[in-house]
Amino acid sequence: MAYNEDLEDRIDHYFITNEKLVKNKRLGWVGWLIDGNMCFGIYSDLLIVRLNDNMANTLVKKQGVNRFQQAQDTAGTILSISSRIYSHNEALIKFLEGGIEYTKTLPARETDQWTNKLD
DSSP, rough: OOOHHHHHHHHHHHHHOOOOEEEEEEETTTEEEEEEEEEEEEEETTEEEOOOOHHHHHHTTTTTTEEOOOOHHHHHHHEEEEEHHHHSSSHHHHHHHHHHHTTTOOOOSOOOOTTTSOO
């Protein structure tokens, strides 16, 4: 299954100067990590974002925002955002910045749940 490469280009363009983000491509998805923690990514045509639980609980009530299946030991809540929402640049940027702000509060990991080690 391929992921939305146009969305990947939009994200890369917006965060081209952010040296904290590390892009990690895997079969069928791409994710951006900070200190070994996934902060957002693309799975199929969905934007996946990690947010604090309170914000996620508020946002999940909106149409096009759902909880994404995640490991039980994952900090925060991972949401899937439909293209109907992230097609608007302002909404996309708010979700991505929210993911970055939350993920920066997490302790660094030597490894992450999606890869065996960081590059």
